[in-house]
Amino acid sequence: MLYEDAKAAIRLLKDAFGFTEVSVYEGEDGSVLHAELAYGNGMVMLGSKGRGGVFAKSMADAGPSGVYVVVEDTDAHHARAVEHGVEVLMPPTDQDYGSRDYMARDPEGNVWSFGTYAPGGAG
Numbered sequence: 001m002l003y004e005d006a007k008a009a010i011r012l013l014k015d016a017f018g019f020t021e022v023s024v025y026e027g028e029d030g031s032v033l034h035a036e037l038a039y040g041n042g043m044v045m046l047g048s049k050g051r052g053g054v055f056a057k058s059m060a061d062a063g064p065s066g067v068y069v070v071v072e073d074t075d076a077h078h079a080r081a082v083e084h085g086v087e088v089l090m091p092p093t094d095q096d097y098g099s100r101d102y103m104a105r106d107p108e109g110n111v112w113s114f115g116t117y118a119p120g121g122a123g
Contacts, residue, residue: 001067002059003108006032006048012106013037016084017069017114018077019044027051039069064109071114074100078114 003009010032013019019037027033031048044067049056071077074092081104082088089103089111101115 001044001046001065001110002049002056002062003032003046004049005108006035006046009046009106009108010035010037012084012086013044016081016086017112018080040071042069064105064111066111066113068113068115068117070116070118072116074102074115078102081114 001009010021010024014021014037017039019039022036022038022043024035025033027048031051033047033051035046037044037046047056049059078088078092081102087105089105090101092100092102094100095115095117097117099115099117101113101117103111103113105111
């Protein structure tokens, strides 16, 4: 994922959503060349927009992204996000397929869904 303000995105993912910073590589200008943040056994990679390269060029006209993250306790995760002022699009909701999910939007328009659904029966 690419962000105009990758450092703010990293703070949000850590503080509001509980991700753990694995690594952050910065350019001389302070831009984030590459960052890795983990949640459970998953990882999201992100960086600053406008750095050049094949990925940045491919994503130049891309709109917001949507990400689903499996969490053990949807309500506790939601409460943490609310404490940090995250825009919640859908509060924790029981789904017909057995999951409990909520949706939030980050300041750059990406939609993050968190819930108990684990494809393939994992979790």
